[in-house]
Amino acid sequence: MSSPAFSQALHVLQQVFGYPAFRGLQAEIIANAIDGHDALVLMPTGGGKSLCYQIPAIVRQQQGRGLTVVVSPLIALMHDQVRALQQVGVAAQCLHSALDFAQAQSVLAQARSGQLTLLYAAPERVTSAPFQDFLAALYQRGQLALFAIDEAHCVSQWGHDFRPEYRQLALLHERFPQVPRLALTATADAVTREDIIERLQLQQAQCYVSSFDRPNICYHVVEKSDARRQLLRFIEDEHEGDAGIVYCQSRKKVEETAEWLVQNGIDALPYHAGLPADERQRHQDRFLREEGLVMTATIAFGMGIDKPDVRFVAHLDMPKNIEGYYQETGRAGRDGLPADAWMAYGLADVVNQRRMIDDPQSPASEAHRQVMRAKLDALLAMAETTECRRVHLLAYFGEHSEPCGNCDNCLFPPETWDATEAARKLLSCIWRVQQKSGIAFGAGHLIDILRGKPTPKVEQHGHAQLSTFGIGADLGERQWSTLIRQLVARDAIVADAASFNTLRLGPAAKAVLAGTQPIRLRVASEKPARGNGSLRRATPSTSSARDAQLVQLDAAARQRLQSLKAWRAEV
Ligand code: ADP
Ligand code: MG
Numbered sequence: 001m002s003s004p005a006f007s008q009a010l011h012v013l014q015q016v017f018g019y020p021a022f023r024g025l026q027a028e029i030i031a032n033a034i035d036g037h038d039a040l041v042l043m044p045t046g047g048g049k050s051l052c053y054q055i056p057a058i059v060r061q062q063q064g065r066g067l068t069v070v071v072s073p074l075i076a077l078m079h080d081q082v083r084a085l086q087q088v089g090v091a092a093q094c095l096h097s098a099l100d101f102a103q104a105q106s107v108l109a110q111a112r113s114g115q116l117t118l119l120y121a122a123p124e125r126v127t128s129a130p131f132q133d134f135l136a137a138l139y140q141r142g143q144l145a146l147f148a149i150d151e152a153h154c155v156s157q158w159g160h161d162f163r164p165e166y167r168q169l170a171l172l173h174e175r176f177p178q179v180p181r182l183a184l185t186a187t188a189d190a191v192t193r194e195d196i197i198e199r200l201q202l203q204q205a206q207c208y209v210s211s212f213d214r215p216n217i218c219y220h221v222v223e224k225s226d227a228r229r230q231l232l233r234f235i236e237d238e239h240e241g242d243a244g245i246v247y248c249q250s251r252k253k254v255e256e257t258a259e260w261l262v263q264n265g266i267d268a269l270p271y272h273a274g275l276p277a278d279e280r281q282r283h284q285d286r287f288l289r290e291e292g293l294v295m296t297a298t299i300a301f302g303m304g305i306d307k308p309d310v311r312f313v314a315h316l317d318m319p320k321n322i323e324g325y326y327q328e329t330g331r332a333g334r335d336g337l338p339a340d341a342w343m344a345y346g347l348a349d350v351v352n353q354r355r356m357i358d359d360p361q362s363p364a365s366e367a368h369r370q371v372m373r374a375k376l377d378a379l380l381a382m383a384e385t386t387e388c389r390r391v392h393l394l395a396y397f398g399e400h401s402e403p404c405g406n407c408d409n410c411l412f413p414p415e416t417w418d419a420t421e422a423a424r425k426l427l428s429c430i431w432r433v434q435q436k437s438g439i440a441f442g443a444g445h446l447i448d449i450l451r452g453k454p455t456p457k458v459e460q461h462g463h464a465q466l467s468t469f470g471i472g473a474d475l476g477e478r479q480w481s482t483l484i485r486q487l488v489a490r491d492a493i494v495a496d497a498a499s500f501n502t503l504r505l506g507p508a509a510k511a512v513l514a515g516t517q518p519i520r521l522r523v524a525s526e527k528p529a530r531g532n533g534s535l536r537r538a539t540p541s542t543s544s545a546r547d548a549q550l551v552q553l554d555a556a557a558r559q560r561l562q563s564l565k566a567w568r569a570e571v
């Protein structure tokens, strides 16, 4: 590439930031922004998104175009960036709620008089009336160079971290149509990408997609039996003394898990939005500063945490979709050294997530629920797959890859068996029980019937007389519960959380009963699975190998995007 924009950009990269060369798509993204076009940038965490707007900001300032405004959701994020910029001599400031009136006025005055190159602010500030007036004055003088919208997935309700204050950002296009905008995020599937472009009204936006692969992260998913104990075993076996993050769904579980880990000799701290601000800050600081601390946290913890040597991210509960899973696991191994993403997952996770989506109390529309269900199903499929997890994960983001050799399924190919016939037995058992008793029962009772166990409950309901009594004695309890979980994941069984997780036939039961949908399961041992087991690791790729993997959104992915858009228009 040899456009004037490119040589200016390279000059700034080397002279100001002291780096010899651009990484991956940076050069193209930067040149495109310098030339004044909108763009959506997807690059994994640590990929180098900041330079993608910082260099255009500097170049456009030099061209006399004025100020670049960076929208960023967290004060901590802004601070880090501003400090780093100031250190290399770039005039940058941030506006946030911790500044008093005089300080804020002083920052604004600097910006007004053309002394600033970059101004960072939170979305609610940027869209506030006074700030809009301030921007309008600059705009009239041709002194607004660029808008950069960091963590842009927050604008989409399909993303995993929707922030309503991002919604107002469409204002920027309406009020300042001549100012180019750059939206950046580390995670967005096809639906979310489309949504970002639409919500922000990006114009003829180029979409730059880097490879989502994090080759040094080894993915594994274990079947939940006693999750906490499995976690402890995993940490003790694989990560003694390492820094790690353990994600739990509820605040209560965060606290209990931290306590329990500490009791078992692991240095752990809790973090969730319900803790007092100073305590949260203290825990976060300790996590960043010390080595080998484990943070048990809700998803409130993580955005903007730039700790390079997090050696593992564990999920005790399943996230709500692949984007969330990818974002959270992406916090491991930012230094490029081997790291683990570990998740324990079971029937209760599936039921829980489904229940939250279907919750009649929630204001979500049916179309919204449908998208959420599809997104959850994609994660379930990833958790259940007997093939390479990375292939699965990357395919979700529109990327084709070969089996990785560095995930549990690649390292220890699971044995599988044809569970189609067993699935039919199970479904007919559910149906017969309900026919006979008029009510639904839970998994344990159904398994007793299938395995022909004459428990008091079986006797009491006369279920020993059913034709399905004992037809599944050939399989163990764990195999049956795995099958139940898979069928719930596939919607062939619906678990009613409101009545003790009783099981009924779901909309997809017909296809399974008809035998038109073959089902393969991994062979479950009757003993609970190991916490993890030692995994041989592949050598992580070097960063240059990773750069070589940077890809642009190819034609096939574009097509998929189109069909998704059409599908969304329908729902
Ligand atoms: P992201 O926002 O995508 O998570 P950052 O912008 O914070 O990533 O960049 C991550 C790290 O990579 C930073 O330390 C940054 O200085 C470094 N970096 C970015 N681009 C380059 C480059 N072209 N050459 C060398 N280092 C780079
Ligand atoms: Mg960033």
Ligand code: ZN
Binding pocket: 387, 388, 389, 390, 391, 403, 404, 405, 406, 407, 408, 409, 410, 411
């Ligand atoms: Zn693999």
